[in-house]
Amino acid sequence: MDLQQKLAVLADAAKYDASCASSGTSQRSSVGGRGIGSTEGSGICHSYAPDGRCISLLKILLTNFCQYDCLYCVNRVTSNVQRARFTVDEVVALTLDFYRRNCIEGLFLSSGIIQSPDYTMEQVVEVARVLREVHDFRGYIHLKTIPDASPELLQKAGRYADRLSINIELPTLQGLEALAPEKDGTAIRRSMARLAVHIDDAKGAARDSAATSIVSMPKATPKRAKAPKFAPAGQSTQMIVGADATDDATILSTSANLYGAYRLRRVYYSAFSPIPDASSALPLKAPPMVREHRLYQADWLMRFYGFSHDEIVPTTQGGMLALDVDPKLAWALAHRERFPVDLNAAPREMLLRVPGLGVKAVDRLLIARRVRRLGSSDLSRLHVPLKKVMPFVVLADHRPARALDGDRLAAQLRPSPVQAALFDN
Ligand code: SF4
Numbered sequence: 001m002d003l004q005q006k007l008a009v010l011a012d013a014a015k016y017d018a019s020c021a022s023s024g025t026s027q028r029s030s031v032g033g034r035g036i037g038s039t040e041g042s043g044i045c046h047s048y049a050p051d052g053r054c055i056s057l058l059k060i061l062l063t064n065f066c067q068y069d070c071l072y073c074v075n076r077v078t079s080n081v082q083r084a085r086f087t088v089d090e091v092v093a094l095t096l097d098f099y100r101r102n103c104i105e106g107l108f109l110s111s112g113i114i115q116s117p118d119y120t121m122e123q124v125v126e127v128a129r130v131l132r133e134v135h136d137f138r139g140y141i142h143l144k145t146i147p148d149a150s151p152e153l154l155q156k157a158g159r160y161a162d163r164l165s166i167n168i169e170l171p172t173l174q175g176l177e178a179l180a181p182e183k184d185g186t187a188i189r190r191s192m193a194r195l196a197v198h199i200d201d202a203k204g205a206a207r208d209s210a211a212t213s214i215v216s217m218p219k220a221t222p223k224r225a226k227a228p229k230f231a232p233a234g235q236s237t238q239m240i241v242g243a244d245a246t247d248d249a250t251i252l253s254t255s256a257n258l259y260g261a262y263r264l265r266r267v268y269y270s271a272f273s274p275i276p277d278a279s280s281a282l283p284l285k286a287p288p289m290v291r292e293h294r295l296y297q298a299d300w301l302m303r304f305y306g307f308s309h310d311e312i313v314p315t316t317q318g319g320m321l322a323l324d325v326d327p328k329l330a331w332a333l334a335h336r337e338r339f340p341v342d343l344n345a346a347p348r349e350m351l352l353r354v355p356g357l358g359v360k361a362v363d364r365l366l367i368a369r370r371v372r373r374l375g376s377s378d379l380s381r382l383h384v385p386l387k388k389v390m391p392f393v394v395l396a397d398h399r400p401a402r403a404l405d406g407d408r409l410a411a412q413l414r415p416s417p418v419q420a421a422l423f424d425n
Pocket of ligand 1 (some may be wrong): 066073074075111112179
């Protein structure tokens with residue numbers, strides 16, 4: 001099999017992994033140096049797969065051979081798919097080639113498990129080591145780590161990668177036991193905890209070295225030693241949604257625990273996609289894509305809007321998020337007693353709960369109201385969706401009409417139904 005054929009197989013096999021965003025790392029550039037690559041986006045060709053996922057990283061598996069038999073995975077040992085395997089040098093050459101042609105801003109590398117978790121992890125780490133140490137590659141590297149690999153290999157991976165991730169796979173330990181019996185949910189969390197400690201240690205060392213005064217030798221240019229970096233873009237994980245019966249409330253509770261206990265940067269939600277020759281334990285069709293979207297919106301509310309996981313999912317809907325309205329609007333409609341909110345007096349926490357007001361708009365409102373009383377025209381200038389915001393707020397020249405209470409308001413704010421295409425689910 002030639003390199004192009006391997007690329008076709010192993011890039012296709014990687015498309016099920018959603019966690020490929022390249023945000024939050026430190027800035028590096030090759031301008032004025034001898035290395036190749038930068039972590040800044042300029043000049044980089046961002047492209048998107050037909051399903052909308054970002055593919056501006058070269059996103060591949062080292063191999064899609066795997067000795068495990070996770071039922072939801074197209075690469076499981078019992079799956080009847082074409083197999084391929086890259087060598088370390090092939091992945092390095094492809095990454096450099098794509099980078100030079102301005103097609104990618106970095107590499108996202110995952111792998112099926114071959115021989116043993118440690119053997120696989122060594123190969124994955126070797127790709128990153130050669131890129132960094134031999135080719136001085138300064139682009140973005142995201143490594144998917146093998147949870148059962150030794151702590152030493154995880155530590156080594158963090159020295160070369162911007163971001164590390166370990167897939168939690170399913171929202172509950174019971175779900176993992178049922179669908180991926182060879183995977184150890186406790187080991188996954190133990191590895192996440194180890195990475196969190198290394199990331200914290202590196203951040204602490206960076207703070208200490210920045211605070212240390214520079215002692216200079218006579219006539220020498222003072223220079224501060226740099227603290228070693230460990231996965232500066234942190235760690236993330238991916239959870240498959242809809243492969244088992246876990247409800248949204250449980251999914252968000254697991255995410256809240258992952259953010260709190262292991263300080264993950266992101267939890268990615270990946271709607272289960274049916275695979276060829278699937279086990280009868282799996283659903284026959286994918287959950288609606290809008291469910292994945294609502295989970296991302298709910299996740300956003302937890303991370304940036306001060307919502308706790310247990311107040312986002314309405315108690316009346318069997319643990320599921322509403323699909324017809326976004327979770328913030330659903331919360332506001334269910335808590336009409338908390339509205340209207342006076343935009344000239346309410347604290348930031350309450351402004352963030354107003355449907356249609358984003359973090360930037362709230363911060364601008366807080367600055368503007370220091371100098372004058374806000375009116376409707378101020379909201380127009382902020383380009384917020386007035387139809388959504390006005391029923392929930394009081395302004396100097398506006399108070400919502402009583403007639404908008406209750407069901408009528410919900411009906412008015414629900415997006416209009418769209419004619420389904422012939423082949424929609
Ligand atoms: S270990 Fe990973 S690649 Fe292997 S079957 Fe499970 S999910 Fe798929």
